[in-house]
Amino acid sequence: MRTFDQNYIDGAFIPVTGDELVDIVDPATEQVLGHARLASREDARRAVEAAMRAQPAFGHTSVDERIAMLGRLQAAMLAHADALLEATITEYGGPVARAQWVASYASQCFGDAARALSSYAFERPVGGSIVVMEPVGVSALFAPWNSTAGTMASKLAAAIAAGCAAVIKPSELSPWQAHVVARAIHAAALPPGVVNIVTGRGADVGAEIGTHPGVAKLSFTGSTPTGKLIARAAVDTMKRVSLALTGKSASLLLDDADLETALPLALGAAFMNSGQACVAGTRLLVPRARMPEVAERLRSAVAALRVGDPRDPAIAIGPMVNRAQYERVQHFIRRGVDQGATLIAGGEGRPDGLDCGWFVRPTVFVDVRNDMDIAREEIFGPVLSVLPVDSEDEAIAVANDSPYGLQAYVFSTDAARARHVASRLQAGTVLINRVAPDLLAPFGGVKQSGVGREFGVAGMEAFLETKTLTSD
Numbered sequence: 361m362r363t364f365d366q367n368y369i370d371g372a373f374i375p376v377t378g379d380e381l382v383d384i385v386d387p388a389t390e391q392v393l394g395h396a397r398l399a400s401r402e403d404a405r406r407a408v409e410a411a412m413r414a415q416p417a418f419g420h421t422s423v424d425e426r427i428a429m430l431g432r433l434q435a436a437m438l439a440h441a442d443a444l445l446e447a448t449i450t451e452y453g454g455p456v457a458r459a460q461w462v463a464s465y466a467s468q469c470f471g472d473a474a475r476a477l478s479s480y481a482f483e484r485p486v487g488g489s490i491v492v493m494e495p496v497g498v499s500a501l502f503a504p505w506n507s508t509a510g511t512m513a514s515k516l517a518a519a520i521a522a523g524c525a526a527v528i529k530p531s532e533l534s535p536w537q538a539h540v541v542a543r544a545i546h547a548a549a550l551p552p553g554v555v556n557i558v559t560g561r562g563a564d565v566g567a568e569i570g571t572h573p574g575v576a577k578l579s580f581t582g583s584t585p586t587g588k589l590i591a592r593a594a595v596d597t598m599k600r601v602s603l604a605l606t607g608k609s610a611s612l613l614l615d616d617a618d619l620e621t622a623l624p625l626a627l628g629a630a631f632m633n634s635g636q637a638c639v640a641g642t643r644l645l646v647p648r649a650r651m652p653e654v655a656e657r658l659r660s661a662v663a664a665l666r667v668g669d670p671r672d673p674a675i676a677i678g679p680m681v682n683r684a685q686y687e688r689v690q691h692f693i694r695r696g697v698d699q700g701a702t703l704i705a706g707g708e709g710r711p712d713g714l715d716c717g718w719f720v721r722p723t724v725f726v727d728v729r730n731d732m733d734i735a736r737e738e739i740f741g742p743v744l745s746v747l748p749v750d751s752e753d754e755a756i757a758v759a760n761d762s763p764y765g766l767q768a769y770v771f772s773t774d775a776a777r778a779r780h781v782a783s784r785l786q787a788g789t790v791l792i793n794r795v796a797p798d799l800l801a802p803f804g805g806v807k808q809s810g811v812g813r814e815f816g817v818a819g820m821e822a823f824l825e826t827k828t829l830t831s832d
């Protein structure tokens with residue numbers, strides 16, 4: 361049995377003072393693997409105070425010193441890649457290929473931040489003045505359970521590059537993954553207090569950090585309802601806020617698309633990370649004339665997908681993270697049927713042969729209308745809604761008819777046409793004929809998918825404040 365009962369504060373692992381114990385359950389077997397003691401508000405305050413003590417000196421470190429720190433973080437995270445892989449598979453149920461990608465990304469993003477930092481102009485002439493970019497101050501970094509290590513590492517990389525001491529609040533569902541990241545950060549030997557990690561619930565520990573007057577900046581990744589709570593609470597002390605939120609991304613299959621190459625990509629976009637991905641392309645917009653062929657191809661592609669033990673490299677889809685997420689997916693599959701969509705693959709219940717574990721059946725609905733719940737709400741599981749459209753204009757209108765705008769996908773054999781369609785889509789990122797992100801380019805949402813951008817230079821600038829120096 362594993363026990364996680366320490367915070368990482370002021371450069372040391374110290375006992376959690378909270379009294380709530382939660383089980384760590386393997387979502388593939390439902391076996392209890394251990395326990396975590398969740399942090400308290402007092403722990404949260406200690407973490408913020410440690411960051412506040414570290415901030416003045418850290419904010420004045422040189423670019424070279426911070427590049428060296430980022431290099432140590434990159435190496436330390438790489439050295440913990442196997443431990444991170446194990447934690448991501450066992451605690452979260454991430455399929456091995458995805459978990460490997462997360463482990464390598466968690467290391468790589470420190471290298472990417474060092475690269476952005478090395479060529480950044482912190483001082484520049486504007487008009488008759490000098491504009492100086494300064495660290496915003498102590499920053500709180502909130503991570504969701506579906507990408508614990510990746511979110512912790514990418515936000516921290518940007519904060520460190522900018523010169524901001526950090527308090528990280530991972531999800532209460534990810535104490536094991538958070539602990540491995542904390543061990544890696546400790547191994548990088550940064551000055552005490554520059555990074556602090558407290559794993560607790562959002563309603564107390566998250567709220568304590570998010571409203572603490574010593575915190576200048578909140579960088580939050582999670583759901584839109586929680587993001588709204590955080591943004592409202594931040595206003596009292598006018599904290600700077602970046603929000604990376606919910607998605608309901610559209611994939612547009614144009615009428616000239618090559619189905620042989622486009623459909624596997626579109627299905628991959630829908631079911632990536634077992635469907636538990638903010639950028640999942642879960643609304644597939646298809647020219648009506650091509651629907652029969654698309655439906656047939658999707659049916660056989662989904663039949664070939666293997667669901668099961670996330671350690672098996674042949675597995676495409678692992679379990680949902682817990683019972684609540686399993687029930688959520690079942691609810692939406694029932695809603696799809698009740699509201700009149702047509703099931704062509706999957707459906708309610710577990711896949712054949714999997715009697716325990718939070719496994720769901722990869723599911724595809726056709727004849728979906730954009731006013732159905734399965735087209736409007738983020739399900740966060742492997743459920744694809746296929747919507748027929750009669751023209752390119754209608755495809756764009758349907759794609760944009762959503763409160764969200766995180767990412768979109770366009771599939772076409774005509775590059776100029778795809779670019780033109782992309783220019784009309786309301787989304788922070790549009791991927792054309794690919795599903796792999798560009799991790800150096802700005803990433804974030806429009807509308808209710810968020811505020812601000814992460815990654816690369818834009819990510820670092822989110823932790824900087826602009827000062828103007830004007831003299832005679």
Ligand code: NAD
Pocket residue numbers: 502503504505506507529530531532560561562563565566567570581582583584586587589590604605606607637638639738766805809810
């Ligand atoms: P969530 O909103 O429930 O929680 C996210 C984090 O916020 C957790 O650490 C949680 O404990 C904390 N939190 C909750 N209430 C808080 C409060 N009042 N103050 C401070 N912190 C609080 O989200 P989740 O269920 O963990 O994650 C899934 C959601 O995250 C999905 O909607 C998904 O789309 C979104 N997401 C978005 C991105 C993106 O980049 N846009 C990336 C990954 C996940």
